Amino acid sequence: MQQRPEGTMHAGLWEFPGGKVDPGESAEDAAVREMEEELAVGLDPASLVPVGFASGLLGEGSTGGAAGGALGRRALVLLLYAARGWEGAPVSQEGGQAQWYAAQSLGELAMPPLDYPLADALKIWLKHDFSEKYADRC
Ligand SMILES: Nc1nc2c([nH]c(=O)n2[C@H]2C[C@H](O)[C@@H](COP(=O)(O)OP(=O)(O)OP(=O)(O)O)O2)c(=O)[nH]1
Numbered sequence: 269m270q271q272r273p274e275g276t277m278h279a280g281l282w283e284f285p286g287g288k289v290d291p292g293e294s295a296e297d298a299a300v301r302e303m304e305e306e307l308a309v310g311l312d313p314a315s316l317v318p319v320g321f322a323s324g325l326l327g328e329g330s331t332g333g334a335a336g337g338a339l340g341r342r343a344l345v346l347l348l349y350a351a352r353g354w355e356g357a358p359v360s361q362e363g364g365q366a367q368w369y370a371a372q373s374l375g376e377l378a379m380p381p382l383d384y385p386l387a388d389a390l391k392i393w394l395k396h397d398f399s400e401k402y403a404d405r406c
Pocket residue numbers: 276277278283284286287288325326327328330344346380381382383
């Protein structure tokens with residue numbers, strides 16, 4: 269998990285690492301690029317397995333950050349992927365904190381609103397160990 273920097277929307281809250289999909293990019297390619305940029309971790313896009321998604325409005329529930337409250341009603345959809353293999357040890361590249369947490373403890377962490385349903389989806393996914401089904405991919 270990564271802690272959002274001061275001065276941004278949802279500052280100080282812990283989120284799943286990732287970021288926006290660039291024009292012309294697939295969601296998987298964006299996830300790989302963001303993991304490299306944010307945590308210096310190398311991933312194979314073919315090894316990513318979809319875990320779940322969460323949908324809401326940009327800025328909903330945020331009190332801090334420059335953009336808070338002034339965003340209109342833009343939709344935000346977060347996609348969560350699992351990867352069983354990667355290259356390198358995750359180290360935050362952008363000055364904030366990055367830390368491993370057990371999936372079961374994520375509910376106690378202060379997170380932006382959409383990361384809670386993502387954490388629930390992850391717990392269900394791990395319980396059923398769907399990764400076995402994709403053993404050749406992750
Ligand atoms: N993780 C997460 N982000 C949320 C939620 N609600 C919400 O408005 N956001 C915002 C925060 C960010 O502006 C945006 C996610 O984009 P992002 O991960 O690329 O974060 P960012 O804009 O701070 O980073 P960057 O593109 O500048 O690198 O969505 C939420 O519930 N969870």
